[in-house]
Amino acid sequence: MITGKNYIGEELSSKGDVSFKTFDPKENKETAATFYEATTEEVDAAVEKAASAFKIYKQKTDSEKTEFLEAIAVELESNAEALKEIYRAESGLPEGRSNGEFARTCNQLRAFAEMLKEGSWVESIISNPEGKPDIRRMQVPFGPVAVFGASNFPFAFSTAGGDTASALASGSPVVVKSHPLHAGTGELVSEAIIKAAKKTGMPDGVFSNLNSKGIEVGEWLVKHPKIKAVGFTGSYKAGTALTKLAADRPEPIPVYAEMGSINPVLALPSALEEKGDFWAEQYAGSITAGCGQFCTNPGLILGIESPAMESFVQKLGENLSNLAPSVMLSPGIEKQYETSKAEILNQEGYHEVSKYDGELQPNFGRQHVITVPGAEFLQNKNFHKEVFGPFSVIVKCKDKTELAEVIQQLEGQLTGTVLNSEEKELNEFATIIDSLTETVGRIIYNSVPTGVEVCAAMTHGGPFPSTSNAKFTSVGLTAVQRWVRPVSFQDWPQSLLPQALKDENSLGILRNINNKYTTDSL
């Protein structure tokens, strides 16, 4: 049952006077529960509990944390139907998506559990050549982490999503600022985490969940001296504001903000000539996937003018017109979509490709694609802006030189994609492809950017402004690196050394010993 209360550690709490409700965008009406906005006192209590829990939680072995993460997945699965139901109500997302994202979230928790079982993630390094001090280094968690739930992934990027899973794996307690659009989903997911924490003997305070419709709770959290890092997925505006807030603290802390991207797609001539229809179909699907509300939505398609490109554009337009629009996450997001789109459509110099003009239910998003000549795109930065929703700009460059200039001008992106049908063309465009690669965190060949695998090799990150820190990923196993720092132990007694650094490699992990990688003991 959804109580609408905050989880201050294991305790349900509703001390505030401010309340709000969530909204079913498909039914176009409020959902049943009433949520209580966390007070400063509640924020403080959650962080204080997290700081106390940290002293205990950071000492938990990888194997104990494994049990905890696996238990969270089990608790989620034991309440799957209720979770998916409130997820769908609060997001308008369809059943298939609720199933997929739910499975992804449980798998993600288990993937981090597997990483802990393997154990080498602590990056153990031992240097003790003869005649020198014995120095041993590993990664350790540095304190409570604040996680901001994302609007567009109520399961996978929110309460028990990648930020929380990776932070808990690292040994860091988590305080979630629940996303106001899906506070009910957040509460039920939190309930599962709290149950798992109790069952596996984790300290009270290892996890808290705070409701908030305004910006204050998030600000208090980021400014709290006992919060040591922040994970965020959302808008550029909110992400940069939080990053600035954290940098201005007496003790600055890192904010890992994933702030979105227009995900340029470079359609090389051969791809459009040989497989134009195929890509027109694939991209109609990718542009409208999740009603365009993915961080990796292809908002920009770049090519060189040609009859093949004209035909691709036309096909893409036709395909888009034939797709039924879907509901957006909330009335506010639908309104924002129309506003951002209007700002771009207010410019001169573009052409309509496809604009869904039929009647729509409330809160549904109209897919919309335009073309812009390369020269126009180069001189009008408004066409570079991200529009959160099923909107894309196709840039028609007059030649390779203009295409190179366009790519040179792009800001940092989560992904870049190259479509190609002839290997030799890759050499001709090598400099342009290299330039695109410099701009992105993930470069994709002959596919669509939507879809982000949870695996060790994933980078869901990229140069500013796609994120606040290009050195890390928010998806995949190396996401754990965000919450740890190295400590070196010099001539430290064996009895006091952490397990991962003792002479005997009882964990069987990979270690760098005097510049050789080995699983041997010393």
Place this chain on the structure above:
Amino acid sequence: MITGKNYIGEELSSKGDVSFKTFDPKENKETAATFYEATTEEVDAAVEKAASAFKIYKQKTDSEKTEFLEAIAVELESNAEALKEIYRAESGLPEGRSNGEFARTCNQLRAFAEMLKEGSWVESIISNPEGKPDIRRMQVPFGPVAVFGASNFPFAFSTAGGDTASALASGSPVVVKSHPLHAGTGELVSEAIIKAAKKTGMPDGVFSNLNSKGIEVGEWLVKHPKIKAVGFTGSYKAGTALTKLAADRPEPIPVYAEMGSINPVLALPSALEEKGDFWAEQYAGSITAGCGQFCTNPGLILGIESPAMESFVQKLGENLSNLAPSVMLSPGIEKQYETSKAEILNQEGYHEVSKYDGELQPNFGRQHVITVPGAEFLQNKNFHKEVFGPFSVIVKCKDKTELAEVIQQLEGQLTGTVLNSEEKELNEFATIIDSLTETVGRIIYNSVPTGVEVCAAMTHGGPFPSTSNAKFTSVGLTAVQRWVRPVSFQDWPQSLLPQALKDENSLGILRNINNKYTTDSL
């Protein structure tokens, strides 16, 4: 010969009107050469050259970069006498130190060369389970790096020091802002780097060296849109100013600022009872090493009141009085030393232990140690301040509880040290030792904090304010991680994949393939 000019890539340049001279603090007179402050135009030219060089340099193989780094060491060695002579003149540091730091600097370059030969530093990860996209990730350099020379290590933390060596190893061109105290040393070191770059076929612009006595050149560098990261060793004031400047850029960039520390030493009762005289001798040496001008200088010694502690304090005082003072790096630094010390000595509630009162030559630094009761230290933060020079505060706590409070209150530190003679005492003080470990980047057992090994396991870093980013080290092989970011290649053609990610592991490096570490090919 020292020309006093800037190196804009391979070109010597002196377009400015502003000039300055360096100063021999031991002889108390200016040195011969005149240095020309870089102009905005020269800063811009250096960065533009670096940005162009980046396109070529980042493509160099690890084996080509190895040759470059080794060639720098060889060029330095071929001009060793002239280098050490100007080093000693510009720093006042003695011959033994010039030899030691010179050897360290060459060894450091060779250590990064060895890391490149081994090759696994790129952190290659391949995830391609059946039925999923093929994703391959590695670390790549992200652009030109600005390095600020440090006053206290003209060789090892300056022009060809750890920041430069690690950045060049990563594939990033470097623009050095030379430290004004040792601009002559900087120029001769730069000459060696430029010669090595030419001999090994590196692009013009891979390295530049800018003279500057004021703060403008550094600010222009940090604000230049084509500078992508900054390495800095120096004061808290300058480090935080640069960090803020970089955060306020339209495209914020990381600043890795190592800003110093008071390096607390926890002298447990057993250590003072059983080896008090030994530690009094060791610490007299450590406090005055390099005239106290090391980032790891032990500025704070913590213990619990006892006759053994009294005797340690007395012995330490005697030893310090018997040591001959040495010259500081410059008149300005000596003056600043006296000023910072006076601010502390203006407080009430401390006792003198040892204060060198004899006659001194100009620019020599007087070693000075005081004791402060724990209660006083807890309530007066002035006693926590770093004094750059041979000054230390000994805190006498009345009991374990007060000691715990003192450690709890400390800010982030580069190092912490534990002195102990009885293993069971470590258990009694386990919580306090853990609390100290949370505060530092390197925790040392039964030694002195001065001395920082260049090895893979070193962390010369620590929580704020000892550095601006606790996740990285400025000394040791993992220093390279500061200049790189991950890129993931999805379904990328073998022909275009970087060598480290191809199916065939021709580099023989360690890779994570589907969560197994292996040097096998796919």
